Amino acid sequence: MANTHHQLIILGGGPAGLTAGLYAARDRLQVMLVEKGVVGGQVLVTDWIDNYPGFPEGLSGFDLIEKMAAQAKRFELETKNANVVKVELTEAKKKLILESGEELTCQTLIICTGARPNKLSIPGEEELTGKGVSFCATCDGPFFRDQEILVVGGGDTAIQEADFLTKFASKVTVIHRRDELRATKVLQEKAFANERVEFIWNSNVVAIEGEKEVERVRIRNNNGEEREIAASGVFILIGTIPNSEILPLEQLGADEFGFVITDDEMCTRVDGVMAAGDIRSKRVRQVINAAGEGAVAAIAAEHYLYDWD
Template structure:
């Protein structure tokens, strides 16, 4: 058998990657977690997590991921912060090439690259990015104190972040292309009862307008084809996610129409020795808890795949 530096390399340090890393380190696999930014993924910019079991009063996204990272560190998970430039997944030994040219090899790879916010792709969106256009309420909400802003979307993220933005803005207008929200009922109830939030239904934003100082207004098109203008100084866009799949080998990794990885019940992909977990996977629901669960399932399946190979780490009988 060809020698590999690691038994497992985990690509991505969100809830799925950290959980898998915790399990692998605890199981004494020779494992490396690679993350290009900070561990935690999208959860780092989530204001409040109110539905993760065990945290009765809720917990901030940052604190939750800090605890997950510390838990993995307790078992000695090896982590490196680096940018990956290419992946070779089809050979028996997998290769990960870093930005500095270094090549790392492993028997198995777990892809936990997650997803990023989907864009509206309308005039003004890129022009005013960072100057009134945002995809992160936690990051940018404090810049909009006593202002009028808009939130686009009707899912959990949109409504939860609209509620968060009421801490700063005087008025938050939720613009949704349908006549009902997709968010959970408890979030809907909170939003409908919040005097700072109003709704524009059956409507799409067609353009974002402003000047050198930033966003000034939104052009709206309603279902009856009528058009109107909404005066705001900021727009927060939460219309879903798109997969971080730029590094994946085309034609070898089976994906759905949206580019998300298709896996089996063990989180195995169409390439032997390659697994996926978290928001990068094709599924109906993307939650912190199922990402963590998928990370655990993937790692246990990887241990079985590796066939209980002899551990490279020496036993420490003094523990």
């Protein structure tokens, strides 16, 4: 199998990875970005982005990623479509083992593997995914035209998408486990003002039921009372979990949820290994700070390389 060595490998092609790639390629590092799917990450499923500066009218997640990818390509960032199955780290060399058996090595590694939607882990969720259970309002919302659907969650994503889903659904009911929302005020105001959005507070979904497609869910309130609600769609928007399965987390250092811990320069405790974007342990997970962290990580990689050489 072919083995390839680079000064820098960036693992993952979302906003953090593409920005790190832009900086590194522009600074003429010998760099390669490895992505298992298509570049973009979770931004691709974001219908509309109003809080990325420089685009006063806002733009779609797809358009933003297309621009980021084009900008990195302008500086000839090399990208490879491959599935990494294992990451092995020593101070001298960082090794990525691919599904094909091929091995990639590098002097510095920037981990930008991101995060993915969290699941409820309740009966029916897995079986009915794609058949009414969805983790992406933008992808699947239009299949629920004039139907009554549910959104589970109370954060930014849940509340923004509940509002968005009323473009299609006749009624959207938000089920939230607390009596108030975590979502930012401007999103809350919009959802409360939308007469097609309703709320069920202090309740958890305990099961999703249906023969071939979602027909109803079973919810339980904080007093332990259960009831059924009819719905053809359930959008589960309850935060994210890290894409960290291939990472040696004990060596890298991670928080209790499996997000990678770095310092302010995006360096992990393994020399020459940085992390940026949603895979990092942090409070704020926005496109803007993912991109910023990508830039910082690329510059940290350069510092490491120049001190070393």
